[in-house]
Amino acid sequence: MKILVAEDEPIMLKIIELRLKKDGHTVITTDNGRDALEHIKTHQPDLIITDIMMPYSSGLEIVGTVKLQQKSTPIIVLSAMGQENVVLEAFNLGADDYITKPFSPNELSLRVKRFTYMA
Amino acid sequence: MRLYIAGIWWHNTSAVPDIFIPKSFLFESTFLFAVAIFSLLSFIIFYLMRYISYTAKRKHLSSIYSSFISEIILCETEEELMQVMQQSYIQTIIYKWLSRPIGKRLLLKNLIKIHRNMSGSAAGNIRWLYMHLALDQDSVKRLSSPKWHIKAKAIQELAEMKQEKYISKIYRETNNKNVYIRTEAQVAVVKLTGFEGLRFLNVVSQPITQWQQLSLLQLLSLKNKFQWDKLPGWLKSKNETVVEFALRLVEKYQRYEFHNEVVYCLEHPSALIRKQSIYTLKEISQPHTAHLLEHYFLMSEKEEQLCILEVMQAIGTKEQLPFLNSLLAMEDASIQYRTHKVIRQISVPDLGYDTDKISGEAA
Amino acid sequence: MNILHSIESLFVYGIFIYSAVLICFYIFIAVYSVGETRQYMLRSSFTDYTLLASSEHAPSLSIIAPAYNEAATIIDNVRSLLSIYYNNFEVIIVNDGSKDASLQKLIDEYDLVKEPHYFEQPIKTKAVRGIYKSKNPVYKKLIVVDKENGGKADALNVGTNIATNQYIVCIDVDCILEQDAMLKLAKPFLDTDNVRVIATGGVVRIANSCEVRDGKIAKVHLPKQFLPRMQTLEYIRAFLLGRMAWSRLNGLLLISGAFGAFDRDIVIKAGGYDHTTVGEDMELVVRMRRYMEENKIPYKVAYIPDPLCWTEAPASFKILGRQRNRWTRGTIETLKMHRVMFFNKKYGVLGLLSYPYWFFFELLAPVIEFLGFIFFILMALFGLINWSFFLALFAFVYTFAVLYSVYAILIEVMTYNQYKKRREIFMLLLTAIVEPFVFHPFVVWSAIRGNIDLLRKKNAWGEMSRQGFATKPAA
Numbered sequence: 025m026k027i028l029v030a031e032d033e034p035i036m037l038k039i040i041e042l043r044l045k046k047d048g049h050t051v052i053t054t055d056n057g058r059d060a061l062e063h064i065k066t067h068q069p070d071l072i073i074t075d076i077m078m079p080y081s082s083g084l085e086i087v088g089t090v091k092l093q094q095k096s097t098p099i100i101v102l103s104a105m106g107q108e109n110v111v112l113e114a115f116n117l118g119a120d121d122y123i124t125k126p127f128s129p130n131e132l133s134l135r136v137k138r139f140t141y142m143a
Numbered sequence: 144m145r146l147y148i149a150g151i152w153w154h155n156t157s158a159v160p161d162i163f164i165p166k167s168f169l170f171e172s173t174f175l176f177a178v179a180i181f182s183l184l185s186f187i188i189f190y191l192m193r194y195i196s197y198t199a200k201r202k203h204l205s206s207i208y209s210s211f212i213s214e215i216i217l218c219e220t221e222e223e224l225m226q227v228m229q230q231s232y233i234q235t236i237i238y239k240w241l242s243r244p245i246g247k248r249l250l251l252k253n254l255i256k257i258h259r260n261m262s263g264s265a266a267g268n269i270r271w272l273y274m275h276l277a278l279d280q281d282s283v284k285r286l287s288s289p290k291w292h293i294k295a296k297a298i299q300e301l302a303e304m305k306q307e308k309y310i311s312k313i314y315r316e317t318n319n320k321n322v323y324i325r326t327e328a329q330v331a332v333v334k335l336t337g338f339e340g341l342r343f344l345n346v347v348s349q350p351i352t353q354w355q356q357l358s359l360l361q362l363l364s365l366k367n368k369f370q371w372d373k374l375p376g377w378l379k380s381k382n383e384t385v386v387e388f389a390l391r392l393v394e395k396y397q398r399y400e401f402h403n404e405v406v407y408c409l410e411h412p413s414a415l416i417r418k419q420s421i422y423t424l425k426e427i428s429q430p431h432t433a434h435l436l437e438h439y440f441l442m443s444e445k446e447e448q449l450c451i452l453e454v455m456q457a458i459g460t461k462e463q464l465p466f467l468n469s470l471l472a473m474e475d476a477s478i479q480y481r482t483h484k485v486i487r488q489i490s491v492p493d494l495g496y497d498t499d500k501i502s503g504e505a506a
Numbered sequence: 507m508n509i510l511h512s513i514e515s516l517f518v519y520g521i522f523i524y525s526a527v528l529i530c531f532y533i534f535i536a537v538y539s540v541g542e543t544r545q546y547m548l549r550s551s552f553t554d555y556t557l558l559a560s561s562e563h564a565p566s567l568s569i570i571a572p573a574y575n576e577a578a579t580i581i582d583n584v585r586s587l588l589s590i591y592y593n594n595f596e597v598i599i600v601n602d603g604s605k606d607a608s609l610q611k612l613i614d615e616y617d618l619v620k621e622p623h624y625f626e627q628p629i630k631t632k633a634v635r636g637i638y639k640s641k642n643p644v645y646k647k648l649i650v651v652d653k654e655n656g657g658k659a660d661a662l663n664v665g666t667n668i669a670t671n672q673y674i675v676c677i678d679v680d681c682i683l684e685q686d687a688m689l690k691l692a693k694p695f696l697d698t699d700n701v702r703v704i705a706t707g708g709v710v711r712i713a714n715s716c717e718v719r720d721g722k723i724a725k726v727h728l729p730k731q732f733l734p735r736m737q738t739l740e741y742i743r744a745f746l747l748g749r750m751a752w753s754r755l756n757g758l759l760l761i762s763g764a765f766g767a768f769d770r771d772i773v774i775k776a777g778g779y780d781h782t783t784v785g786e787d788m789e790l791v792v793r794m795r796r797y798m799e800e801n802k803i804p805y806k807v808a809y810i811p812d813p814l815c816w817t818e819a820p821a822s823f824k825i826l827g828r829q830r831n832r833w834t835r836g837t838i839e840t841l842k843m844h845r846v847m848f849f850n851k852k853y854g855v856l857g858l859l860s861y862p863y864w865f866f867f868e869l870l871a872p873v874i875e876f877l878g879f880i881f882f883i884l885m886a887l888f889g890l891i892n893w894s895f896f897l898a899l900f901a902f903v904y905t906f907a908v909l910y911s912v913y914a915i916l917i918e919v920m921t922y923n924q925y926k927k928r929r930e931i932f933m934l935l936l937t938a939i940v941e942p943f944v945f946h947p948f949v950v951w952s953a954i955r956g957n958i959d960l961l962r963k964k965n966a967w968g969e970m971s972r973q974g975f976a977t978k979p980a981a
Binding site for chain 2: 551628693909
Binding site: 057058077078079080081082084085087088089092104105106107108109110113116117 | 556559560561562585586588589591593642643644646685720721722
């Protein structure tokens with residue numbers, strides 16, 4: 025599966041990338057919202073994992089933009105923001121899953137697997 | 144900045160001012176300033192050179208640390224961890240960089256940052272690495288530093304890495320005069336022992352800043368074992384910030400059993416606490432709470448009145464309408480405006496929640 | 507003759523004391539600010555600012571950006587405001603009766619629709635034509651207000667009325683903010699136990715020649731043009747030394763109109779921005795402080811030195827002159843309105859130190875300097891100058907000025923170090939050497955023009971347009 029990961033902290037990005045590669049996925053990474061939106065257009069990933077607080081465009085904007093274009097691409101939001109209103113907003117905009125940091129990479133891998141079965 | 148007062152001075156020159164500024168003084172100071180300029184200049188250049196080599200090193204280190212840490216994090220067994228550690232680039236890190244302050248500091252910083260974002264075995268692996276490299280010894284050494292920022296950072300590291308054996312040493316600092324040391328120590332004891340760590344509230348005499356209250360609440364949301372027996376004591380503490388924090392705890396965890404104690408706080412001499420009590424009552428409201436606030440409304444100040452109206456919007460029922468209608472006679476424009484808002488809210492029964500908040504979210 | 511002589515020596519002594527006090531102030535500021543800066547840097551080094559983004563109890567912010575004829579850049583600017591790192595906030599763009607397509611552009615880009623509006627109006631303002639919100643839930647934090655033209659102060663007041671949050675953040679819409687600007691700006695409001703923080707001021711840095719991508723600073727460069735470079739040095743001195751020292755004394759009188767956060771409650775109680783002065787940013791801070799002092803509520807005006815806000819500085823003498831002219835008028839008007847505080851011990855540090863400092867060394871300095879210069883020319887014409895003494899004095903003052911600038915550069919290098927290249931630092935040093943001859947006289951002259959304009963009561967408003975860059979670095 026082709027997965028786009030958008031996260032602005034380089035080490036976190038690396039960890040997620042390695043973990044997903046271990047599961048045999050192809051991973052595209054970016055550290056900001058603008059490039060993420062571009063990659064989504066050019067690479068057509070099967071799944072998107074995005075942080076919320078990122079330069080240029082927030083993760084919520086990515087969720088909203090992708091879902092508005094009638095894309096069925098599943099999106100997992102991965103953020104340190106755990107407030108109820110943010111989580112609700114993410115789901116309202118069409119996010120398929122929400123993981124709050126601190127998170128476990130193994131759990132992330134399993135959640136990704138769920139979407140593999142669906143696809 | 145209008146530094147160049149030259150013009151003012153020029154004017155002096157006519158009046159033979161040698162009397163109060165001897166020329167020699169001027170020459171000497173000019174010379175002194177010039178020397179100072181050149182020494183600052185050379186220092187700037189020296190500093191920049193060091194900075195450039197430092198950033199180059201840091202960049203290099205960041206990239207190798209990033210692979211190092213991510214490899215460690217994804218290990219599944221202890222053997223795997225040991226295997227990863229045997230790799231030559233990691234051995235180079237250990238021998239070449241960890242003996243130098245810059246290498247050690249940067250690794251610690253990254254470990255702390257990543258640990259904050261990780262849970263489960265990933266977090267466990269970071270702690271394993273921390274211990275394996277004996278970085279805890281380093282933190283402990285700095286714990287007794289006389290410099291506040293070094294000490295505070297050491298406390299932060301030990302707590303983040305769950306080093307429970309140092310709890311008593313850290314606990315001693317929870318009432319330290321230095322706000323940063325005591326803040327870190329308080330966060331640390333809660334991080335290490337959860338709700339039980341809050342026992343420092345029994346004795347703390349220094350104020351707990353708003354920021355600190357936020358940090359503690361945030362930490363507590365991750366824990367789930369509570370003992371509420373000490374709470375009534377905190378609500379009566381002499382330290383006003385402890386009372387405020389206790390009210391926030393009641394609010395966050397909706398402890399209905401403390402309704403009476405919170406009502407008692409409505410008459411606290413501190414305005415901040417009175418305000419917080421009103422907000423807390425919103426979360427633990429009982430059928431008679433709104434009525435109680437009505438009664439309290441008339442004897443409070445405007446700021447609290449506005450809070451009460453805000454809370455009424457959430458907990459008020461049709462029973463409050465006569466009272467609210469009577470408020471419309473008040474002259475204050477903002478009270479009138481808010482009262483109207485509450486009345487509208489209460490009169491439309493199918494919107495039993497805060498329309499302000501929802502209208503934005505529902506779309 | 508005797509009387510004349512004593513008048514002259516009185517005058518000379520007066521000027522001497524004035525200058526000596528001023529020099530002492532500079533030395534004091536240089537030394538006093540460093541401790542505070544160091545403390546701040548150390549504290550930041552182990553503060554996890556993301557708490558403010560992830561806590562449910564973080565202070566709520568309403569970011570207010572007045573816009574007047576900004577169609578060219580408004581979309582980018584709003585996008586960058588919406589992507590700021592924070593959770594509990596709203597962005598209020600106040601279209602101050604723009605004559606260009608600003609509003610239409612916003613409506614098109616963000617799918618705005620007019621909403622029925624019903625809000626409190628504690629501050630009197632010009633009429634609001636409409637409030638717009640986006641149909642797209644992604645932009646639910648955006649509120650666009652269309653109102654009749656009334657100037658910057660009026661636009662900010664409308665924003666304040668509409669704001670529903672605890673704190674308002676006033677910014678120039680053309681400013682470029684760092685991602686974490688709000689996290690840092692909001693923190694001082696929480697760093698307190700019983701003293702109420704009524705406002706936080708931030709640093710404004712100069713964006714000329716910096717690489718900007720999609721409304722974000724991608725790479726910092728020292729301005730290549732002459733005037734912006736001069737102003738860069740001026741801003742470094744003012745923000746890193748002056749403001750820092752004043753904030754440590756809790757005597758800050760000015761928060762840049764381009765970037766500052768205020769307690770909405772207190773703003774309203776103090777009466778909001780005053781649209782009759784051209785110095786509305788300074789005037790508001792002074793009035794808020796006065797309100798707190800008169801009601802005897804313990805309070806603080808905080809300041810953070812991180813470079814979080816970048817703005818384009820005027821690059822031509824004409825525009826720079828107009829800006830300084832306006833600042834001068836703003837300062838004089840503000841100080842005049844609040845003259846009751848002058849050496850009034852009822853107002854504490856404010857009355858005994860801040861106000862007199864501003865009066866003597868910000869307001870009077872250019873006047874004295876200018877008169878001194880004229881006097882000097884006359885003396886020179888009549889051959890009354892003791893040239894050797896003059897040269898000694900001149901060298902003394904000049905080296906002191908350069909030293910102060912070099913010291914500021916040192917502090918910049920040791921703290922935020924925005925200009926990392928050695929060449930850029932050398933350029934800054936060169937700037938410090940030239941500044942007293944070229945830039946400074948022009949600034950003084952513009953201030954004098956401001957004085958003259960004010961005397962003539964020519965308020966030079968014309969159409970009440972907002973003239974941007976209300977960023978005052980002087981302190």
